[in-house]
Amino acid sequence: MDCCPDLDLVAGNELFRGIPVDGLGALLAAAGRKRLASGDVLFRQGDAADSLFLLIEGRLRATQTAPDGQQIIIRYVGPGEIAGYTVLAGGDVHPGTVTAVDDSYLIGCRGDTARRAMERYPVVARNAVILLGRRYHEMQVRLRELSTERVEQRIGHALLRLAHQCGRRTMSGIEIAFPLSRQDLAEMAGTTLHTVSRTLRAWEERGIVDCGRLRVILRKPHALVAIADDGS
Amino acid sequence: MDCCPDLDLVAGNELFRGIPVDGLGALLAAAGRKRLASGDVLFRQGDAADSLFLLIEGRLRATQTAPDGQQIIIRYVGPGEIAGYTVLAGGDVHPGTVTAVDDSYLIGCRGDTARRAMERYPVVARNAVILLGRRYHEMQVRLRELSTERVEQRIGHALLRLAHQCGRRTMSGIEIAFPLSRQDLAEMAGTTLHTVSRTLRAWEERGIVDCGRLRVILRKPHALVAIADDGS
DNA sequence: CGGACTTTTGAAGTAATTCAAGGGGAGTGG
């Protein structure tokens, strides 16, 4: 009798988890659906923040861009995660750009709907605090890594983080489950695509990774951990 | 008839703002007071996160330390701000170390007291979401700066951020209102104290800043903005 | 006045970027 196939997804979502079923129904009724093809932009940095999105399927990438056009990748968003947190936090514009890196399907609701859900269901507000606390903490760690580690370690940490977040076990190792270019990795690790290419190549020679166009497979994750954590 | 001198401070605080007066009284009754001398540690990275603190007077510094001992400065905490956000976000240990950099006076409450306040007063949860959203956003910007800017710009941005957050206008310019070493600035900008020293020296020669032991005054903030934002 | 910490400054070293050029895969359209 699952009249609405999205219900389970929202019920288990990191933000809306814990809302009573009738509340979920109301929320879904007020929500819209959206499909994005790989490469499509969900919203841009500076756009008015009027909607909150919940990714059902696919993969999104959130970036921060400098006035001169240089950008970094803030995070990748996977199924069950939200994009557009700023409408919860009272921001009026999106602080970054979110783009689909795979064909994606998402649910979107208006900002005031999301904020009302927080007012009405304390559990949603608590979820939001937990979620933002986790993201804040992640950023603290990344900032430290970027400040104190050398490039090879940073690339290692970036890959391990991706593997942990969305790695798919295969017979040959852990595969990053979406198209990932050298440039993307560079924007995660704070370096250039050239250095990433060279580093990956060296690792490939040592049998640690296996990579091709827009694709990376970790063959020896433990070796990568050793590299990433290596202080020497 | 201000029987309790801390009341106003808590009432106006970024987290507890909006709680009805009787609720504030209960909160204060359950809270402890603490004094720290410059250099004292409030809590250390890895400590059990069992308390939330509200700074009344003084200045704190939050740092993130790597296993090998290298550290960066996450933020400085000024009067009216909180330290120990992680107890709100459900973390069990503090993700960083907080140290007093000036003689400080603070109010502390137990984690469950703070969490109960969030449950009971939706406005507190909303404040927490806003607060964490702002910090998360700040970190995004810093991460981008650290990734894409060169040292001189980063030092500039670090100083401007400090000036904005806790600069004191004086006749000679904007003074950073607490003891700030070259090493501290280095840990904010992701560089070494040597580079900071050289950079500050060069700026001093150009009349942009005025600095001494543990002290920096911005004489020409606009010139610093130009340097910090300069893409060339 | 001694001692600890902070800051300055030169010189050497280097990790990583920048510059430059070419190769390869995937998709497209004829």
Add this chain to the structure above:
DNA sequence: CCACTCCCCTTGAATTACTTCAAAAGTCCG
């Protein structure tokens, strides 16, 4: 099915921004 084109990736060489190393000079405080 082949040729064309657009990205993406690789790789060498030159450059450089910044760190590291080393030493000395201030500055504060007891």
